[in-house]
Amino acid sequence: MSDVVELAVPVRADLLVLARLTAATLASRAEFGIEEIEDLRLVTEELCLSVTGSATGGVLHLRFLRDGHSITVECSLETEEGAGAPVGEPDELSVRIIEALVDEHGTGSDGTWPSAWIRKRGTKVAL
Amino acid sequence: MGDASGSPATSTDAWEEFARTRDPALRDRLVSENIGLARRLAHRFAHRGQPYDDLAQVASIALIKAVDRYDPERNVAFSTFATGTIIGELKRHFRDRGWAVRAPRRIQELYLELGTITESLGHQLGRSPTVAELAEAADCSEEAILEAMEAGQGYRSASLDAPGAGSLTLGDRLATEDTGTILVDERSVLEPALAALPERSRRIVKLRFIDGLTQSEIAAEIGISQMHVSRLLAASLAQLREAFRPEE
Numbered sequence: 001m002s003d004v005v006e007l008a009v010p011v012r013a014d015l016l017v018l019a020r021l022t023a024a025t026l027a028s029r030a031e032f033g034i035e036e037i038e039d040l041r042l043v044t045e046e047l048c049l050s051v052t053g054s055a056t057g058g059v060l061h062l063r064f065l066r067d068g069h070s071i072t073v074e075c076s077l078e079t080e081e082g083a084g085a086p087v088g089e090p091d092e093l094s095v096r097i098i099e100a101l102v103d104e105h106g107t108g109s110d111g112t113w114p115s116a117w118i119r120k121r122g123t124k125v126a127l
Numbered sequence: 128m129g130d131a132s133g134s135p136a137t138s139t140d141a142w143e144e145f146a147r148t149r150d151p152a153l154r155d156r157l158v159s160e161n162i163g164l165a166r167r168l169a170h171r172f173a174h175r176g177q178p179y180d181d182l183a184q185v186a187s188i189a190l191i192k193a194v195d196r197y198d199p200e201r202n203v204a205f206s207t208f209a210t211g212t213i214i215g216e217l218k219r220h221f222r223d224r225g226w227a228v229r230a231p232r233r234i235q236e237l238y239l240e241l242g243t244i245t246e247s248l249g250h251q252l253g254r255s256p257t258v259a260e261l262a263e264a265a266d267c268s269e270e271a272i273l274e275a276m277e278a279g280q281g282y283r284s285a286s287l288d289a290p291g292a293g294s295l296t297l298g299d300r301l302a303t304e305d306t307g308t309i310l311v312d313e314r315s316v317l318e319p320a321l322a323a324l325p326e327r328s329r330r331i332v333k334l335r336f337i338d339g340l341t342q343s344e345i346a347a348e349i350g351i352s353q354m355h356v357s358r359l360l361a362a363s364l365a366q367l368r369e370a371f372r373p374e375e
Contacts, residue, residue, distance in 0.1 A: 017277065024273050033255025034245055037276065038218055093167050100211035123254065 003029065007062040011052055011077070019044050019062055023073060026066045032122040040120050043101040044073055050094035051075045051116050061113075069122040076115030142199035157194045158187075164206060165190040168213045172221070182217060189216035238275040240265060320367050328363040331356060 005022055009015045023044040027037045048060055058079040065072040098105050104119040145153050165186035173179040193209035201208075222242060244264045248256040262269045321329050327349070334340045334348065342360070346353040 021273065021277060024276060028258035028269055028273060031257045031259070033257060034241075034261065034276070035255040037258065039214075041276070042214070042218075093171065096164075096206055096210045097168075097171070097214065099207050100214060 001066075001068065003064075003066040005064040007060075007064075008078075009060045009062065011055060011058050011060055016045055016048060019048055019060070022062070022064055023071065026064050027071050027120075027122070030066050030069050030071055030122050032069075032071070032120075036120065036122055039101045040071060040073075043098055043118055043120070046094050046097045046101075047073060047075045047116055047118055050091060050098065051077045051114055053091070053114070055079055070119060071122075072117060072119045074115065074117040076113040078113055139199060142197065142205065145194075146197075146199055154194060158191055161190060161194070161205070161209060162187065164209060165213055168210065168217065172217050177221065182220070185216050185220045186213045189213040192216075237265065237267060237271060241272065241275055324363055324366060328359050331359050332363050332367070335360060 003026060005026065007018060007022060009018055020041045023040050024037050027040050032040065048062075051060065052058075055077060058077050061076045061078060063074040065074075098118055102118040102120045105117065107116040108114070141153065141157065144150070145157060166183055169179060169182035169186040172182050189212050190209055193205075193212040196212070197205050197208050199205075241261060244261060245256060248260060248264055252260070256264075258269050258272050261272050265272070321332060324332065331345055331349065334345045335342070340348070342356045343353050346356045349356070
């Protein structure tokens with residue numbers, strides 16, 4: 001079973017809750033353990049921060065894909081000035097946090113806007 | 128800012144030597160070379176309502192554990208291994224003491240209860256329990272569990288209309304905002320504000336938002352027109368909004 005959920009969220013700290021709750025809800029459907037959900041919640045926020053960088057406006061496009069017991073989150077930033085606005089390198093600490101908490105991650109999937117993705121698998125079935 | 132590695136200088140040789148000798152002086156050196164990573168991670172969590180100093184201490188102790196447990200043969204960079212260990216300890220710290228943020232009491236209680244249930248279910252199952260399993264054990268909905276987790280991790284959402292927000296990055300905002308959460312216990316805030324309304328308006332607001340009646344139903348109940356209900360509601364809400372405005 002798979003689900004795809006898409007969110008377009010203005011770059012505002014008070015709205016990151018939507019990204020975290022969406023990730024947590026899908027992870028719960030994917031039967032993630034509570035620890036794994038906490039990690040996913042954290043890493044989803046970190047993903048948004050890493051894509052946003054120093055941008056102060058714009059819209060984050062988030063795509064959550066649940067495929068069996070795996071969750072993929074893709075995040076790209078649509079800036080007001082349009083495509084290709086320079087956002088700079090993702091913060092190294094963000095990269096480290098992401099690395100520590102997910103199975104796979106990467107950057108730049110869409111070519112127009114800065115973007116990054118992460119994938120995390122639940123361990124319930126793997127055990 | 129950009130360097131998060133603590134120190135890139137720790138060589139593979141040093142880790143191999145420490146794995147072999149367990150030399151206390153070398154251990155101290157490895158810890159101090161990587162203390163920057165612990166501090167930066169502590170700082171990253173500092174917007175969630177716990178003092179930075181406490182978090183830095185938790186992160187430092189976790190770093191020492193990471194130094195002791197790191198196995199250079201496992202082909203994982205120390206910084207990656209340590210980041211996982213430190214985040215794990217910080218999460219645990221928040222789970223135990225994360226209540227600097229206001230949350231509805233039932234959610235707080237549920238979250239505290241979840242700690243115990245998670246532990247006993249974890250032992251029973253030999254893995255971290257799922258949300259569905261926790262909901263069944265706590266006799267509540269899965270949504271309530273997710274809500275409790277959100278509140279319990281001490282996340283803060285910024286005030287909805289904080290002034291001057293436009294010029295800050297998300298990171299800045301997370302680091303500075305600390306006004307309320309989406310899960311503020313509305314009732315405890317609402318009661319005094321409601322008490323300040325005229326009696327009839329108070330009754331209308333309660334019928335509309337607590338009992339869930341429509342404007343027409345309220346009109347019939349009170350014996351005034353629906354338009355009048357609408358006007359009174361709008362005026363009451365304006366007054367309530369004023370009461371909820373964050374203090375400057």
